[in-house]
Amino acid sequence: xxxxxxxxxxxxxxxxxxxxxxxxxxxxxxxxxxxxxxxxxxxxxxxxxxxxxxxxxxxxxxxxxxxxxxxxxxxxxxxxxxxxxxxxxxxxxxxxxxxxxxxxxxxxxxxxxxxxxxxxxxxxxxxxxxxxxxxxxxxxxxxxxxxxxxxxxxxxxxxxxxxxxxxxxxxxxxxxxxxxxxxxxxxxxxxxxxxxxxxxxxxxxxxxxxxxxxxxxxxxxxxxxxxxxxxxxxxxxxxxxxxxxxxxxxxxxxxx
Amino acid sequence: xxxxxxxxxxxxxxxxxxxxxxxxxxxxxxxxxxxxxxxxxxxxxxxxxxxxxxxxxxxxxxxxxxxxxxxxxxxxxxxxxxxxxxxxxxxxxxxxxxxxxxxxxxxxxxxxxxxxxxxxxxxxxxxxxxxxxxxxxxxxxxxxxxxxxxxxxxxxxxxxxxxxxxxxxxxxxxxxxxxxxxxxxxxxxxxxxxxxxxxxxxxxxxxxxxxxxxxxxxxxxxxxxxxxxxxxxxxxxxxxxxxxxxxxxxxxxxxxxxxxxxxxxxxxxxxxxxxxxxxxxxxxxxxxxxxxxxx
Numbered sequence: 001x002x003x004x005x006x007x008x009x010x011x012x013x014x015x016x017x018x019x020x021x022x023x024x025x026x027x028x029x030x031x032x033x034x035x036x037x038x039x040x041x042x043x044x045x046x047x048x049x050x051x052x053x054x055x056x057x058x059x060x061x062x063x064x065x066x067x068x069x070x071x072x073x074x075x076x077x078x079x080x081x082x083x084x085x086x087x088x089x090x091x092x093x094x095x096x097x098x099x100x101x102x103x104x105x106x107x108x109x110x111x112x113x114x115x116x117x118x119x120x121x122x123x124x125x126x127x128x129x130x131x132x133x134x135x136x137x138x139x140x141x142x143x144x145x146x147x148x149x150x151x152x153x154x155x156x157x158x159x160x161x162x163x164x165x166x167x168x169x170x171x172x173x174x175x176x177x178x179x180x181x182x183x184x185x186x187x188x189x190x191x192x193x194x195x196x197x198x199x200x201x202x203x204x205x206x207x208x209x210x211x212x213x214x215x216x217x218x219x220x221x222x223x224x225x226x227x228x229x230x231x232x233x234x235x236x237x238x239x240x241x242x243x244x245x246x247x248x249x250x251x252x253x254x255x256x
Numbered sequence: 257x258x259x260x261x262x263x264x265x266x267x268x269x270x271x272x273x274x275x276x277x278x279x280x281x282x283x284x285x286x287x288x289x290x291x292x293x294x295x296x297x298x299x300x301x302x303x304x305x306x307x308x309x310x311x312x313x314x315x316x317x318x319x320x321x322x323x324x325x326x327x328x329x330x331x332x333x334x335x336x337x338x339x340x341x342x343x344x345x346x347x348x349x350x351x352x353x354x355x356x357x358x359x360x361x362x363x364x365x366x367x368x369x370x371x372x373x374x375x376x377x378x379x380x381x382x383x384x385x386x387x388x389x390x391x392x393x394x395x396x397x398x399x400x401x402x403x404x405x406x407x408x409x410x411x412x413x414x415x416x417x418x419x420x421x422x423x424x425x426x427x428x429x430x431x432x433x434x435x436x437x438x439x440x441x442x443x444x445x446x447x448x449x450x451x452x453x454x455x456x457x458x459x460x461x462x463x464x465x466x467x468x469x470x471x472x473x474x475x476x477x478x479x480x481x482x483x484x485x486x487x488x489x490x491x492x493x494x495x496x497x498x499x500x501x502x503x504x505x506x507x508x509x510x511x512x513x514x515x516x517x518x519x520x521x522x523x524x525x526x527x528x529x530x531x532x533x534x535x536x537x538x539x540x541x542x543x544x545x546x547x548x549x550x551x
Contacts, residue, residue, distance in 0.1 A: 061465065082469050089467030101459050115262055116468040164466075 011037040011168055011199040017067030019053055027053040028223045040194050042210040043203040045220035051203035052096055055170045059093045089117045092161035096172040098153050102146030106156050109145050113164040131159040134189050150177040158186055162193050169193055169200045266476035274452050281448040285441045285488025289533055292437040293496050299426045301518055306419055315381045317400045318407040322348055322377040331403060335381060338399045343382040349373040390420040438536055445484055445540035449477050453548050474545045481541030485534035
């Protein structure tokens with residue numbers, strides 16, 4: 001694939017991105033990677049490695065100190081106003097701290113991402129029910145999210161992130177509070193979204209999630225890119241075949 | 257789902273969640289409107305009464321001697337040189353006497369031994385309706401006093417001056433209460449909206465993150481401002497109307513209220529007060545919202 005073709009299909013371009021917080025905390029240094037459209041991309045590393053910071057930069061919650069981030073060909077940190085709102089409607093983010101409205105029901109929390117893009121009521125209702133069914137939360141439809149367990153809240157946060165069928169889904173520690181069955185349901189949901197064309201970036205330190213995958217895995221260490229590998233589906237990362245930063249060889253297998 | 261449906265639902269949710277604060281703000285707005293419109297109503301009625309009285313304003317120039325036809329012509333010319341007037345009327349000594357006798361009515365006997373020319377001749381000048389301000393009337397009166405043969409000029413100076421200063425004082429009160437209305441309404445609505453924003457900061461932040469436009473976030477708060485302005489001013493004006501009805505019912509028939517007809521605001525002024533209140537409350541809401549959206 002030529003460089004031009006590769007950049008055409010890239011959903012995310014991260015070029016020499018750094019992020020520091022005052023007074024002198026460096027969260028990220030010189031991160032460069034390209035993530036292809038429709039790819040599932042794992043972001044791994046120990047706590048404090050910079051995974052969440054990178055996700056926050058990708059959804060424009062924070063601005064990089066230096067470097068450039070492009071999503072769908074747009075420099076997201078130069079977009080403002082309604083254009084930024086439209087861009088955010090195409091990016092679904094499941095936060096590590098969930099960010100649920102605890103005084104609203106599960107259905108209302110999931111619906112919020114569709115309401116802002118003025119989806120029809122009927123479509124919203126159907127989508128909410130379908131997502132709850134996929135995550136086995138049908139009976140929680142009218143329960144306040146504040147009354148749910150952590151694991152259930154986590155699944156609701158993921159459902160809200162994917163509800164509006166975004167082109168880019170960012171998931172921060174999706175399985176931290178989940179048992180094996182729920183983890184499988186969440187991953188199946190994410191793969192369905194990928195199959196519908198979404199690009200998915202998963203930040204995790206749960207090795208079980210990516211060990212047997214065939215997707216690219218980027219490891220961060222102290223805010224620096226430590227390695228960029230591709231899982232071979234056998235539990236052994238294949239370093240040689242995945243260090244091309246173009247992202248043009250996005251993962252094809254659906255194995256978890 | 258369309259934009260307005262979402263907005264109305266958000267507004268309803270806001271009102272439900274913060275109804276006590278909203279209610280208190282509405283009361284404050286209505287109190288401000290009531291204070292302002294109370295003074296404004298009194299001011300307007302007194303101005304109306306003043307207009308009716310000054311419709312009858314006439315300046316009387318008492319003359320040393322009764323002017324002949326030629327002199328009358330010259331005086332008329334002199335008066336018209338200062339300003340156009342509505343009417344100039346010469347009153348002879350006899351006419352003055354007969355008017356006085358008429359005014360005395362049954363007591364006209366007191367004039368029996370008096371000569372019919374003991375009253376001075378005079379000129380009655382009825383100025384145009386445009387001559388309203390005290391300084392203009394004073395200037396005109398001073399000019400009339402310089403006319404040849406003029407003895408004295410009278411126009412009820414004391415009454416006109418007192419009335420003028422009273423209306424001046426009242427206009428200051430109306431102005432001050434108007435400023436009070438503007439400050440109170442704007443400040444109260446701005447702080448209520450700020451409180452609401454503070455209470456719902458988490459939700460508003462989330463709305464931004466999931467791609468809500470600034471209008472989507474801002475419009476429900478602007479609607480709240482509009483509602484507070486509308487309901488507050490309607491409450492204030494309704495209270496004033498009830499007060500007005502009570503006063504006219506209890507004080508009609510006798511006393512000073514009989515001197516002039518006490519009327520409520522015409523529809524134009526009611527609409528202006530409501531509109532002003534809405535604009536101020538919306539402005540208060542808008543400024544609070546802008547601060548939040550800038551973050």
